Amino acid sequence: MGRSFYGRDPRLVAPDLLNKVLVHRERAGRIVEVEAYCGAEDPASHAYRGPTVRNATMFGPPGRLYVYFTYGMHWCANAVCGDEGEGRAVLIRALAPLRGVDHMRAARPAARRDRDLCSGPAKLCQALGLDGTFDGTNLASAEGGVSIRDDGSAPPSLAANGPRIGLSVGVDKPWRWWVEGDRNVSRRG
DNA sequence: ACCGGGATGTTCT
DNA sequence: GAACATCCCGGTG
Numbered sequence A: 001m002g003r004s005f006y007g008r009d010p011r012l013v014a015p016d017l018l019n020k021v022l023v024h025r026e027r028a029g030r031i032v033e034v035e036a037y038c039g040a041e042d043p044a045s046h047a048y049r050g051p052t053v054r055n056a057t058m059f060g061p062p063g064r065l066y067v068y069f070t071y072g073m074h075w076c077a078n079a080v081c082g083d084e085g086e087g088r089a090v091l092i093r094a095l096a097p098l099r100g101v102d103h104m105r106a107a108r109p110a111a112r113r114d115r116d117l118c119s120g121p122a123k124l125c126q127a128l129g130l131d132g133t134f135d136g137t138n139l140a141s142a143e144g145g146v147s148i149r150d151d152g153s154a155p156p157s158l159a160a161n162g163p164r165i166g167l168s169v170g171v172d173k174p175w176r177w178w179v180e181g182d183r184n185v186s187r188r189g
Numbered sequence B: 001a002c003c004g005g006g007a008t009g010t011t012c013t
Numbered sequence C: 001g002a003a004c005a006t007c008c009c010g011g012t013g
Helices: A010-017 A101-107 A121-128
Strands: A021-024 A027-038 A065-070 A074-081 A088-099 A146-149 A159-162 A176-179
Touching: A010 A027, A010 A074, A010 A088, A021 A088, A021 A121, A027 A121, A074 A121, A088 A101, A088 A121, A088 A176, A101 A121
Parallel strands: none
Antiparallel strands: A021 A027, A021 A146, A027 A088, A027 A176, A065 A074, A074 A088, A159 A176
8 A cells, every 4th residue: 555655646546545444453444535635736735835843744755644633632644645745645534443343432432323433534533543643654564553454445436526524715626535325424425 | 313512722823 | 813624512303
């Protein structure tokens, strides 16, 4: 999986990540929803105004995990892609829980049903135990036990797409993709 | 099911 | 001081 992030536009990487598996040690889920963030050309991207302390990982080498803190309490995770210095990444928005589900339930006591464990970008970080200490980890070498793996499942032949969620700018760009019909997708499009 | 408001604190203007 | 790539809970229908 490591090489597939190099030099590739997040709008191409994002749909390819559907049905890949995000792993943290014994916990894992199949990726069912993603969004592309496109650096200096994308006003919704954290990278739009150039490098800062917070977004440094986005401007580093592709194939790393960019984990950021938001709303005073939540962590969200991205896979950095493109070329170093571009500030491009794919936000992982939802997973279908695969392994370590008991551990996920313990990490997310507010989840009433298993489909609430990973059905949002901050939910899946809580479920998998990903926080700021994982910012910058190398996915290709499974640094810290974190990786994105190909288990042989192809991306969906019909990936649904539509506008991104939770933005005040860039709302017109259809840069969100999801697995049609999957119950773990954060919202219906 | 859908909707509205509060939580909570870092980051940037 | 405002904004924020969100989530949870309690209301109503």
